[in-house]
Amino acid sequence: xxxxxxxxxxxxxxxxxxxxxxxxxxxxxxxxxxxxxxxxxxxxxxxxxxxxxxxxxxxxxxxxxxxxxxxxxxxxxxxxxxxxxxxxxxxxxxxxxxxxxxxxxxxxxxxxxxxxxxxxxxxxxxxxxxxxxxxxxxxxxxxxxxxxxxxxxxxxxxxxxxxxxxxxxxxxxxxxxxxxxxxxxxxxxxxxxxxxxxxxxxxxxxxxxxxxxxxxxxxxxxxxxxxxxxxxxxxxxxxxxxxxxxxxxxxxxxxxxxxxxxxxxxxxxxxxxxxxxxxx
Ligand code: DHB
Ligand code: FE
Numbered sequence: 001x002x003x004x005x006x007x008x009x010x011x012x013x014x015x016x017x018x019x020x021x022x023x024x025x026x027x028x029x030x031x032x033x034x035x036x037x038x039x040x041x042x043x044x045x046x047x048x049x050x051x052x053x054x055x056x057x058x059x060x061x062x063x064x065x066x067x068x069x070x071x072x073x074x075x076x077x078x079x080x081x082x083x084x085x086x087x088x089x090x091x092x093x094x095x096x097x098x099x100x101x102x103x104x105x106x107x108x109x110x111x112x113x114x115x116x117x118x119x120x121x122x123x124x125x126x127x128x129x130x131x132x133x134x135x136x137x138x139x140x141x142x143x144x145x146x147x148x149x150x151x152x153x154x155x156x157x158x159x160x161x162x163x164x165x166x167x168x169x170x171x172x173x174x175x176x177x178x179x180x181x182x183x184x185x186x187x188x189x190x191x192x193x194x195x196x197x198x199x200x201x202x203x204x205x206x207x208x209x210x211x212x213x214x215x216x217x218x219x220x221x222x223x224x225x226x227x228x229x230x231x232x233x234x235x236x237x238x239x240x241x242x243x244x245x246x247x248x249x250x251x252x253x254x255x256x257x258x259x260x261x262x263x264x265x266x267x268x269x270x271x272x273x274x275x276x277x278x279x280x
Contacts, residue, residue, distance in 0.1 A: 002100075002177035005047050006254065006277050007185045007247045008040055009215075011270035012056065012129040017088035020132050029264070036260030036272045037133050043257065043274050044134060045141075049184035051097050052134075052145045053104075053174065053250070054127055055167075055243045056188045057152040059084070061124035068154040069116035071166060073108075074147040075101040079123045091128055097144040100177060104146065107173025113166055123147055130188045143184075150246060152189070152239045160230065161223035163242040167249020174250065187247025189240030191261075192233070193268035202235040203269050208261065211241060212271050216256045219248045237268070253278040 016033075019025065025034040061084055063069060078093040101117075108115045127147050135142035148170070151157050158166070167185075174183050191208040194200055211234075214222050222245065231239055248254075254275035263269045 002174050002179060002181045002183055004171060004174055004250060004277055005049055005182050005184055007187060007251050007275045008134065009187045009244050009247065009271055009273040010130045010133055011190065011268060011272070012126045012188045013264070013266045013268050013270065014086035014088055014125045014129065015264065015266045017086065017125055017129045017132065020136070021089050033262045033264050033270060036262060039258040040134060040272060040274055044184070047182065049143050050181040051100055051183050052143050052186055053148060053170070053183060054130065054145050054186045054188065055148045055150065055246045056126035056130070057240055057243060058149045059124050059126060059153065062118070062122045062149065065154055068151050069149070070151045070158055071113065072116040072118055072121070072149045073101060073105060074121045075105060075117045075119050076121060079121055079145070079147060081124070081128050082122050084124055086125060088125060091138065094123060094131065095144040097146060101146050103177050104170065104173045107176055108169055111169040111172065113169050121147060126188055130186055134186070148246070150242055152237070152242060157227060157239055158242060159227060160225050160242060160245050163245035164219055164223055164249040167246040170246065171250035171252070185247045185250045187244040189243045190234070190238060191241065191269040191271045192235050192238040194235030195237050195267055197236065199235060201267050203263060203267070204233055204235070204238070205261070205269060207233040208269050208271060211244070212259060212261065212273065215244055215248050216254060216275060219245065248275070251275060251277055
């Protein structure tokens with residue numbers, strides 16, 4: 001049967017993609033941020049997951065305001081990337097695992113999560129930047145990936161509780177896959193940020209740090225935070241924390257192996273964590 005070896009959280013700021021494209025990882029401005037990924041890459045290198053389930057939010061490339069699924073899952077053999085205008089080079093297609101995707105879709109729908117299945121899906125920076133951060137050589141070491149997108153763009157967005165419950169169903173679906181494979185689940189996006197409006201530039205380190213702590217020790221407590229409160233505390237794009245909740249729900253008991261919190265050039269606080277599954 002499939003096992004979930006753990007979860008990883010990571011930011012997806014497009015400026016990171018630009019720093020990678022310009023090989024600025026060691027420039028003093030970026031060094032602390034990229035150094036925070038070394039333990040993550042070592043952990044991935046040690047455990048070598050066969051598949052990465054990547055929970056991200058599409059920002060308008062794969063879906064737009066005219067058609068905005070609350071939860072969508074890729075069910076393709078590969079996922080193309082396209083130019084979104086951030087100046088990041090367009091990357092070659094990412095390999096999928098359609099068989100596992102359909103198994104997950106079956107399990108989710110059986111569990112009453114009516115998820116949109118996508119046999120064609122263009123993946124944006126929310127997906128590609130985390131993949132580049134975790135597997136910098138891309139094609140060489142990168143496992144096949146299954147993108148799962150949550151709506152953080154067009155209100156109403158799903159609640160924190162719904163996202164944690166979604167993750168629980170996702171975990172059950174993955175664990176019921178009959179092949180002996182190792183799966184890592186990524187929760188991407190966040191932490192606090194607001195890109196526009198009167199509060200543009202809003203960052204809330206106290207709230208971010210509380211979320212990083214509680215997501216390990218007591219994720220259920222975070223379900224008490226309403227969507228309005230999440231946005232009040234974390235900024236309008238801080239809603240991206242819901243992807244962390246989805247990832248966390250897929251894991252059972254975990255121990256935190258590594259944490260890094262860094263506020264780089266952009267408007268976004270970046271949280272990086274490894275949560276390793278503990279067999280209970
Ligand atoms: C930034 C952050 C995001 O989450 C995003 O999708 C785009 C840009 C930023 O901080 O610049
Ligand atoms: Fe974003």
